[in-house]
Amino acid sequence: MENHNISDIIESYLKQILAESQQVEIRRAEIADQFNVVPSQINYVIKTRFTIQDGYVVRSKRGGGGYIRIEKVKLxxxxxxxxxxxxxxxxxxxxxxxxxxxxxxxxxxxxxxxxxxxxxxxxxxxxxxxxxxxxxxxxxxxxxxxxxxxxxxxx
Structure with a gap:
């Protein structure tokens, strides 16, 4: 793991989940805790690695019950x-x-x-x-x- 950038590892983790289903719904803070990073690191990975050009639609809901949903779509x-x-x-x-x-x-x-x-x-x-x-x-x-x-x- 030391040879990989943490952003690559988080991206790989999320894409592994997406390989099994068309969408993943995450809580930013939970993923940040899981990888021992700040929540803004999760934002960075999602903004740069899960774009519409790459075939992903990202939706989010803020607040206490908030989530980030990443959906794989056919371009x-x-x-x-x-x-x-x-x-x-x-x-x-x-x-x-x-x-x-x-x-x-x-x-x-x-x-x-x-x-x-x-x-x-x-x-x-x-x-x-x-x-x-x-x-x-x-x-x-x-x-x-x-x-x-x-x-x-x-x-």
Whole structure:
């Protein structure tokens, strides 16, 4: 064990559990005690070794009954396509350009017709109406980027 970094050991331990099931739910303080490290070390391992790019979704709940849940997910094959759409969306996007993004997702087979219609309803000018065109475009971009982020993996 002395040849291994403690972060590697904690990562290996968690991945061993994940090999047996699709998700693990841990309490940060308990794992820190188990490996005789500070809780922030557990945060570091989770933030750097269990990312969406690596095929993991991490959710946490704070407080007395808090936990950290790490779930192994299947990444989609077309991540480069989704990444290019995220770049195209940026921090704000016009209604016209957002329709093109949804059309591209549909035509690529990433989403079906029903999902496309739901997304279109969520980014519709009637749904996003702040009174400021610039703010509408920012909200629309945030919605689309959130959707694209979720399309990166399948549960």
């Amino acid at each position: 989609l094959d077309n991540l480069d396509f989704i990444d290019s759409l995220v770049s195209a969306v940026g921090d704000q996007i016009s209604r016209h350009d957002s329709l093109a993004v949804v059309r591209n997702l549909f035509e690529a087979g990433t989403i079906n017709r029903r999902e496309a219609n739901i997304i279109l309803a969520a980014i519709n000018k009637d749904a996003i109406n702040t009174g400021s065109r610039e703010m509408d475009e920012r909200v629309r971009a945030a919605v689309l980027n959130s959707i694209l982020d979720h399309l990166r993996y399948e549960s």
